[in-house]
Amino acid sequence: MEVLAVVIIIGILAALAWSSLNELIQTNKTKEAARTLTAFAERALAEGKMRKDSVFIKVNENAVEARFGNKDKNPADLSQNLASGFTLNPALSTNCAKNFNGGAKAGIKIGISGIESGCFVVCNTSNYCASAVKTDTKNTFTAYIKKKNSTTWEAL
Numbered sequence: 001m002e003v004l005a006v007v008i009i010i011g012i013l014a015a016l017a018w019s020s021l022n023e024l025i026q027t028n029k030t031k032e033a034a035r036t037l038t039a040f041a042e043r044a045l046a047e048g049k050m051r052k053d054s055v056f057i058k059v060n061e062n063a064v065e066a067r068f069g070n071k072d073k074n075p076a077d078l079s080q081n082l083a084s085g086f087t088l089n090p091a092l093s094t095n096c097a098k099n100f101n102g103g104a105k106a107g108i109k110i111g112i113s114g115i116e117s118g119c120f121v122v123c124n125t126s127n128y129c130a131s132a133v134k135t136d137t138k139n140t141f142t143a144y145i146k147k148k149n150s151t152t153w154e155a156l
Contacts, residue, residue: 001086016096026146030128032085034143037120040064040080047078059088059120063130084126 041057044066048055056071065076109150124127127145131153143156 004047023147024128025143026124026128029083029085029124030130030145030147031143031156033086033122033124033130034132036080036082036109037064038124038141038143040066040078041120042133044078057118057120059122062087064120082122083130086122086130087124089121089123089129126134 032035037059041064044055044057047066048068051068056067058071059082060076063079063081066078067073068077073088079146088151119131119133121129122133127148131142131144131146133144134141146153
């Protein structure tokens with residue numbers, strides 16, 4: 001009887017630990033995706049300034065891509081895969097102004113003189129979302145994450 005009680009207690013503790021551990025793993029993957037988006041956008045901006053050409057950045061399925069000079073150029077000049085399981089979320093990208101209160105819009109063109117407002121949002125199947133946002137008030141991108149069942153975005 002005592003062994004059975006110990007096994008049940010261990011099972012309950014393991015179930016609680018698994019839930020917390022899974023949330024921690026998902027949050028860390030989301031932070032990685034947000035940092036990837038932000039770092040890629042900043043890298044594309046620097047490359048565009050070096051080339052003295054405008055840069056067009058977009059998320060395409062599970063990769064973020066940059067094209068210099070022509071937004072329809074194939075293949076992309078720069079490309080980077082997103083963290084495993086993250087893909088474009090068009091619904092959130094088109095509502096960037098509502099989501100981030102900064103007037104950002106989906107799709108970004110970076111000119112030689114500066115960066116337009118814009119944002120990129122990717123989510124995984126567990127409803128964890130990552131984004132890189134450029135608002136009118138800042139000249140850099142900011143990484144944000146949103147956890148499952150959360151209504152607010154957390155800046156990194």
